[in-house]
Amino acid sequence: LSPTGHLVVAVCLGVIGTLGFITNFVVLVLFCRYRALRTPMNLLLVSISVSDLLVSVLGTPFSFAASTQGRWLIGRAGCVWYGFINSCLGIVSLISLAVLSYERYCTMLEPTTADGRDFRPALGGICFSWIYSVAWTVPPLLGWSKYGPEGPGTTCSVDWKTQTPNNISYIISLFTFCLVLPFGVIVYSYGKLLHAIRQVRRVSSVVTRHREQHVLVMV
Template sequence: MDMYTSTLSPALDIGAGCYLLIVAVLSIIGNLLVIIMAIKKSSRMKPPELLSVNLAVTDLGAAVTMYPLAVASAWSHRWLGGDTTCLYYGLVGFFFGVASIMNLTILAIVRFVVSLNLTSPREKISMKTVKILCMWIWLYALIWAMFPILGWGRYGPEPFGLSCSLAWGQMKTEGFSFVISMFTLNLVTPSFIIFGCYFGITINLFYMDKKSINNSKRIPNIVKLHQRLLVIAVLVSVGFIGCWAPYGMVSMWSIFRDSSTIPPEVRLLPCMFAKSSTVYNPLIYYLFSQHFKREVRKLRWHCLGSNTCRVSNSINENNIYMVSMDMKHNTEVTTKLQSS
């Protein structure tokens, strides 16, 4: 059988294609909303917010460049385009995956630095620094995506025939060092850094809240705001890592064990679950932030004229994190948050 022919049933292929189509549509719409709102308030954007926008760009890029080909292949019962598109799909998927996990890692570090002294009027992280970090994220991801093309690692079709990625089963010998390095530097280490930073933020907020109560200082609102930001950031990180963890475990099984022992239908599920990671970020914003939900509902699309969309001018601080406080009771808080 041709390695680009699906090993799944036609009905399952159609189902997988429909699932990917839904994921693509939701991802494109959700991440476009985040980017549109960011553009509308670009002059007032905070440094950490730029990293959230950068994450939305990676998710949008994956949805636009990958999913249409995957949907068409699923409905055709075979991978379309052969070796050329397989190489393209594997490279693009690996590129956006590494960019996403590193973006989440840098975002966690930046938020931890900001949390060290929330009431300080001095800016902890400058916009210039964050822009350099964003450029580093893209460059780092590109370097890793190019390694298999240069001979360290390999791209190839998935065993079920409807997707392409790193050829795990073919890297048991010549690409083993690549697999270990990739998992260590692009999954295990970033995961520890992410959860370590958010644990540190939690401790900082706890002691800050306790100190404010003991000293009767008027800073509880700052703590509450950053607690809400922390919840959203943690959910975004857990969502991404949780989506990719099953795929990573199945991939490692292919390295250390015989991948033929895993039925194609079972291998399909982690792959589909991983692809859904591009949907969760705007969905989390919508579910856990009344401010983002309110702004989405105010968004008015115009099919005619030069303005394609319009967002209300009431977008306030931290709207990319999609959290806002009651401005009647939080004028002092907003002033103090200008540096964070």
């Protein structure tokens, strides 16, 4: 990138990082302050806010500083740290969204058994999201692929370029289990929810029409 391009990226990262920190911090404050917001579903949203807030604190400042200078500033170890943290927290958010959609789908299937005060399913989903994400982002630290510079050299991520069986197998696995699979769960769960809502509306419309016809007959 040209110096102007790096400057534009730096400004965008600064805005995104600042807004991300403020909005997610506000979410956490509201959740802690207002008891009515402390529901199992909202707890999953809090987990997402925590991961996004950590990105704003532990990741964005480094890429922002690098973009202002046009080069990576904290060495190889810092690059590995940045790549691991951002990959892990990004996957946490996506898996948490998949868990949230599945929880809502389960609530739709069995609304009578859903307990708004039972935090165990939500806590289980949160633990699963974080453990699953760590399990998929630690391997590059142990030799299955690696973390390195990407793009204009001001950020770091999984090595997408090296064409070796070791690296390609990790990329395919990561893409399948950390993108396609959670995205599929989200699409399936919300697709079922939308289908159920349409059915309810259709039934409600039929019932309303019958009532109107009955009233007309009586009149």
